[in-house]
Amino acid sequence: MDTRKLIGDTFAEHFVEEWIAGWNEHDLEKILSHYxxxxxxxxxxxxxxxxxxxxxxxxxxxxxxxxxKALENNPNLHFRLINICCGINCLAIYYESVSIQKQVVENLFFNNEMKVEKAIMMYSK
Known part of the structure; x- marks a missing residue:
């Protein structure tokens, strides 16, 4: 069975909106619900x-x-979305982590149920 699926714009936009809201609200369970x-x-x-x-x-x-612990130690943590890139079974969220003044690319890989099974983060210099 072929499980390769192109992540669509609608799904990506909705997912990222919820994902960033969870981080900005410091709602750990909301964040983890995607994984x-x-x-x-x-x-x-x-x-x-x-x-x-x-x-x-x-x-x-x-x-x-x-x-x-990261949320506890960073009460001012806030993400600002820059862009979203869609791929096959994955998407990349390009955002600014305002509290650490870094740009981040977070690559999220999805399973068949559209839950994240792997995340790879990269930070600007």
């Missing part, structure tokens, strides 16, 4: 803050703890 139970993230921030992870965290419970 599978065993999703993974690759992020240079985890490599910096939790060197033992080597930048890779897997599983909703571990990521909940990591993101929860």
């Amino acid at each position: 599978t139970e065993d999703f993974s993230v690759d992020t240079p921030l985890a490599m910096k803050r939790l060197p033992e992870t080597k930048g890779f965290i897997k599983g909703k419970d571990k990521i909940r703890a990591y993101w929860g």
Whole structure:
């Protein structure tokens, strides 16, 4: 069965609107509702803050703890959308993380149920 699917503009816009709202509202459960139970993230921030992870965290419970601490430590965290790029089973969210004054590209890979199973983050210099 072919599970490759082009992410459409309507889905992408709705998804990103909810995703950014969750982060800007600091609503961890709203954020996590978009992800599978065993999703993974690759992020240079985890490599910096939790060197033992080597930048890779897997599983909703571990990521909940990591993101929860990030939200707690960054009460001014706010994202501003720059653009969205759609691909096959994936989309990239290009945004500015206002609190750390960095631009970010977050690549999200979706399963058949349109839940994120993998996220890869990249930050500007």
